[in-house]
Every structure is written in C-alpha cells, then in structure tokens.
Amino acid sequence: MRRGPAGSCRAAARAPLQLGQRERRRACLARPAPAAAIRAGGGRAASGRSRRMGPVWGALLWGCGAALLCLLLQGAGEQPRGLLLLLPLAALAGALVEIARRPLRLLRLPEDVGYYPARTLRGSRHPGQQLPPVYPNGWFRLLDSEQLRPGDVRHVAALGEHFAVFRGLDGKAYVVDAYCPHLGANLAVGGQVVGRSCIECPFHGWQFNGEDGKCTRIPYAETVPECAKIKVWPSCEVAGIVAVWYHCDGIDPTWQIPELEKVSSQKWVFRGVTEHFVNAHIEEVPENAADTAHLSFLHKPSFLSGADLRCINSKLWSFFKHSWQAEWQPEPKPNTHCSVLNVKHSVTIFGRHFSLLALSVSARQVGPGLVFLTFKHAFLGQGVMVHSITPVEPLQQQVTHRIYYQRHIPAVFPKFLLWAESIQFERDIMVWNNKRFAAKPLLVKEDGPIQKHRRWFSQFYSENSPRLTSHKKTLDW
Incomplete structure (x- = not known):
C-alpha cells in the first residue's frame, strides 16, 4: 500500500497532460508538501491520512507503554512475572484491535498496477480506432x-x-x-x-x-x-x-443520484476505500458488466493468487476456485439511465462448495460514472460498495470503491471483501491498461450483451461530446 505525502505523490498522479511518466515519477520523489496542502489536480486533503495515527504507530505506543511499566515495576523491586508476560501480549492485542477497527485504505498510483513490463506499455500501445467521445454526460x-x-x-x-x-x-x-x-x-x-x-x-x-x-x-x-x-x-x-x-452542452441535470438511506442514517457504516487508475477509455470499465463471459475465465482463479495475470493460474492455489452466474439488463423508463447486473458468487475448495464466501450481488449502474453494488450474505449481513469512475485525462480514469456495511458486523469481514475485490479489479486493470478499444469486436452469442450495453451507454454522449481527435499512434498524448 502506497502512503506517500498527499502533496507529492498524489500531485504527480494528477500532473498536467504534457508530463510524461518519467516526469510524474520525478514529481513523486520531490520534496513533500505541508500537511494542509491540497493534492494538485486530485483534491485529496492530507488530513485524511497524515493526521490519523496509523496502526503501526498505535502498536509502538502500546509497546512503549508496556516497556515503561516493566521498567517502573523492576525499579520498585517488584517482579510480577505473570504480569510481565502479559504486557507484551496486551500490546499485541491492542495493535490488532487498532488495525481491525480502522477503515481499510488502499490507494494506488497510476504506475502501481497493470503494466507489463512496468510503466512501458502506456507509451507503446495503440489506443484503437473510432474511439467514442472521452467525456460522457x-x-x-x-x-x-x-x-x-x-x-x-x-x-x-x-x-x-x-x-x-x-x-x-x-x-x-x-x-x-x-x-x-x-x-x-x-x-x-x-x-x-x-x-x-x-x-x-x-x-x-x-x-x-x-x-x-x-x-x-x-x-x-x-x-x-x-x-x-x-x-x-x-x-x-x-x-x-x-x-x-x-454536460458538454451545459444542460442541467436530467436525473439525480439516488440517496442511500441506510448509509445516510448510519445503519451501514464506512469500512474502507480503494483507489486505482485505469489507462483506457471510460466505456471499457462499465462494459465489464455486460461481458459476463470473462467472469468465468479471468476471475475464476482464487483471489489469493494475486492480480498479475502471469501468475493467477498458479498450481499452489488451484484447489480454490470462484464460480459466477451473472445477468445484465438495462432498466425500463423512467430509469433508462440505469442498468443492473445481478451476480451469484460461490467458491469451491477441492471441488466442494464453501458457503462462507457465497454472495449475492446486485450492481446498479447509475449513469456513466457511478455503480452501487449491494452485497447480501446468508449470515454475515448486507452492505453496499460505491464504485465511481471519473475521467482525469481523455484516456485515464480514476476509480474508487467505498464500502459501507452493517454496524454490528465485525469490520474484518467488509474489509476482507474490499481487499478481495481490489485484487480481482486489478486483474481487469492489467487487461485494460494493455488492450486497445475494439470498435467492431468479433463476438459469439455466448459473449453476453456487449453490443446491447454499448447502445445503452451511447445515451450519455451527445453531438458536441469531446473526442480524442488528434493523437499519435500511442497513448502518450
């Protein structure tokens, strides 16, 4: 997990278009900005991370307190051996509690995920022809x-x-x-x-x-x-x-983002956030919902085998498999700007069904930039993951996932869900970052409603939507 200063590394992530990867990396290593500084172009305040004591510092504080108490007891001539043995254990327990109660924050820089070899293909990949507009409404x-x-x-x-x-x-x-x-x-x-x-x-x-x-x-x-x-x-x-x-034409909102009542009433509480960058056209990301065939191939190997596509079929984790059943459909009027992907997820271990990780997920996309994924587990409750995608450059997307879960469910479970989801998502990123947009894909009937999804998504473009018209044969615009 990268926890660089908010004013340096995160500023480099939003560097102007004329900066290349080398300049961004150099900016990442530059002098840290003050804690109160903004993240230029990205807007993340430093206060969200730097002002909170992390779990490592919490563990150190517990350990120092335990060691100090030991010294005081020894100085007083007392030797309560049982207490001296319990103090380090108390420090460890305190550190684990500190880690468990804090929201998960996994924030990736643009060059952290999805390149093979690292940080080279962005300048050598062809973006594709007949790209749709880059900024939908x-x-x-x-x-x-x-x-x-x-x-x-x-x-x-x-x-x-x-x-x-x-x-x-x-x-x-x-x-x-x-x-x-x-x-x-x-x-x-x-x-x-x-x-x-x-x-x-x-x-x-x-x-x-x-x-x-x-x-x-x-x-x-x-x-x-x-x-x-x-x-x-x-x-x-x-x-x-x-x-x-x-909206490229300055038209006022034609629909609103639905309120999440259980989140606003704090029945479901915040448990973590992840942030990634995808170097692809924005339409590639939501199109995954209609591409149901890829679930049973790219996301079948265990999440424990990681995100690197060269290693996900490792024999070490071959006993652990994911299974997916999915169906995507656009919603009827008056919610034609919405679509729903219903997913049933299960896990097999040594060929036997493992119910603990069985989930039902309803992913409702609202417009081009927001998806609300509602999780339902048989005995570990419900929650929602708010997925957002924002174009920060014509062919670079900032993607975040925020998870909210029932208050009485231990925080370890929703944080585990978020972590596992981030690994699966990083597999997609490695594909997106190294593929080109196929305007006329060669499809078979089992591929899923990909063309139907493209027709649905086209409603978010208008005649004046910006297009990437003057680019080289690389993505180094």
Missing part, C-alpha cells in the same frame, strides 16, 4: 466528503475542466470554475472561504458566491459589475462523495 465523483472540511478549498482536474471545490461555513459543498474571470488566478490555490458560501480569489480579493456564482465584493472598487460572475457547476453529496454534473 452525467454525474461524476470529484472528492470524498471527508476530504472537504468546512473552510477547505480543493483543486480538481477532471473531465477536461478545472474545478475549485470548497465547503462553506454553512457545511455545504460548492463546485465552481477554478479560474477567476478577472485575471485568471486559480481560486483553489491560496483562495479562502469567506462567510457562509463565498470563495475569495487570492490575487485581488474578489469574492464569489458559491450558490449563484455572482461576485459579491471587490475590495478596491466602488461597485461590482453585474456581469462579474463565475460558473457554478451542479453538485451534490451522496454516500460520502462530492459529485459534479457534467
């Missing part, structure tokens, strides 16, 4: 809610746009254009939240309301021009994420 995640505290401002580069995301003192999140209409300063780089819902430009102090974008104050001017305003993007907060509505 819909709701997309920009940040996790915990990354944006009252008074925080974050810069996020995604969907070919630059956003300033801030939380007013009223507790509401606002999304506006990052660049001040006055002289183009970036509001998210040094900008301050003023009052309940305004953001102040760091260059000349112009203040803009996050509700309607109007300029409310110019400190050195007697009057504020009526035309002085900044673009406000439709946004919302659902299931712990801050999402923005993107």
